[in-house]
Amino acid sequence: MNDRTTENMTIKPKKNHRSSEPVWWALFSAGGVCFAVFIPTAILFFGFLQPLGLIDFSYSQAHNWFFGFWGLMFSGAFIILPGFHAAHRIRHGLHDLKVQRHGLIKVICYGLAGLISLLTLGIWFTGIIS
Amino acid sequence: MTYRTTLSRTWWLKHNAFKAYMLREATVLPLTFFILCLVSGVYCLWQGESQWNHWQTAMGQPWVLAVNLLAFFASLFHAWTFFQLFPRVMPIRMGHISVPANVLIAGQWAAVLSVMVLFSWLFWGKL
Numbered sequence: 001m002n003d004r005t006t007e008n009m010t011i012k013p014k015k016n017h018r019s020s021e022p023v024w025w026a027l028f029s030a031g032g033v034c035f036a037v038f039i040p041t042a043i044l045f046f047g048f049l050q051p052l053g054l055i056d057f058s059y060s061q062a063h064n065w066f067f068g069f070w071g072l073m074f075s076g077a078f079i080i081l082p083g084f085h086a087a088h089r090i091r092h093g094l095h096d097l098k099v100q101r102h103g104l105i106k107v108i109c110y111g112l113a114g115l116i117s118l119l120t121l122g123i124w125f126t127g128i129i130s
Numbered sequence: 131m132t133y134r135t136t137l138s139r140t141w142w143l144k145h146n147a148f149k150a151y152m153l154r155e156a157t158v159l160p161l162t163f164f165i166l167c168l169v170s171g172v173y174c175l176w177q178g179e180s181q182w183n184h185w186q187t188a189m190g191q192p193w194v195l196a197v198n199l200l201a202f203f204a205s206l207f208h209a210w211t212f213f214q215l216f217p218r219v220m221p222i223r224m225g226h227i228s229v230p231a232n233v234l235i236a237g238q239w240a241a242v243l244s245v246m247v248l249f250s251w252l253f254w255g256k257l
Binding site for chain 2: 032033035036037038039040041042043044045046047048049050051052055057059062063066075078079082083085086089090092093096097098116119120123124126127
């Protein structure tokens with residue numbers, strides 16, 4: 001009788017019941033590193049120095065630079081991973097504010113992050129092949 | 131009937147530690163704004179030169195500059211809290227000695243600085 005109970009307790013969840021949470025938490029952590037390490041510099045350069053005219057980032061320069069290998073790296077480290085990080089925190093922030101529609105919030109948050117990622121990658125890809 | 135505790139939406143206003151937590155969580159809002167700025171920049175770059183120039187003008191709008199200033203401090207605040215977390219989550223050992231938390235935190239700030247140096251070199255440096 002005792003053995004049976006132990007056995008039942010250690011049963012692993014079935015494959016089709018696997019939680020998607022580890023994926024979101026992994027994206028959240030990776031995005032957190034990007035947010036902390038890369039984003040301050042990006043804000044400094046693209047948010048202040050460029051609009052204030054302290055650096056010259058011409059169209060052809062930006063175009064050559066983005067539609068290449070570094071553009072893909074930039075998309076991942078500055079847009080996609082921080083995007084999923086933000087989605088995860090907005091989701092849990094709404095939970096903290098007692099918004100109860102958990103399923104809907106989850107779909108909207110990660111859905112928007114996914115759409116932004118697809119848009120960025122799509123732009124990068126069509127820019128590369130044209 | 132089981133007893134259920136009820137929390138109001140403003141539960142976090144009752145304690146300074148909770149307020150600090152919510153402030154940290156709120157840093158995500160200006161960050162999201164800046165990510166959307168970057169996405170629109172990429173989109174404008176894709177559309178052509180005149181749109182690219184429009185994007186640069188839009189980024190110079192006073193209210194955009196103001197939100198991005200907020201985003202800049204938010205990212206540094208996030209970095210500050212995040213870097214303190216790292217040595218606790220992932221302590222690093224070299225042989226018998228574990229690397230002190232201060233060294234790990236300093237190392238992460240060095241990473242932030244090196245990205246800034248890299249960008250400065252890209253935009254101002256000559257090769």
